[in-house]
Amino acid sequence: MEGLRKDAARNRARIVDAARESVARGEPLTLNAVARAADVGVGTVYRHFGCVEELEEVLVWDRFDELAEIMQAPGSARLEAVVAAHFALLAEDELFERVTSRAAPALDRTAAMRTSLVDTLALLVAEARSAGRVRAGVDADAVLVLVCGLAHGVRSAGLAPGSASAQTLLQVVLDGLRGGEPEAAPRGPAPRPAT
Structure with a gap:
């Protein structure tokens, strides 16, 4: 990080x-435990991170960067690609979901990253709507609610994000965003062929 002495940066x-290793092992993230694992004093940890939320946010900055890069990719179906990628990132990384769903980020950089992503998503939604690929009334906030809810539900059900079941659910969300009338179900018994 800029402005830190070499020993402080180390x-x-x-x-x-x-x-990061603690999260990968599925252990609860506490500043005291991180200090022990890093072999530094707890005061050193608190000098860099005032609370565990700050540390959590730093751990997922690369996820924000990854999503921002995906959002800049060209293509006519950018919104669909972004929704699918965002779903995968959230479903694979519970910490990323927790940070993105936090009411107020602990760090200014996280807030700026999140605002930038939401603003870009709003542009993608508007672009897709003008091309007739998003139903009226759907905005960036609605897309985020759908994606976060789907990722949380898939993880709670123990489904792998790439599994057939999870991908079917993702397709249902994408189809719902597009709108249009669903195909009418046949009414009554199917006609019998003449004999």
């Missing part, structure tokens, strides 16, 4: 690495 990197 300590910060050790703290972040230890926290």
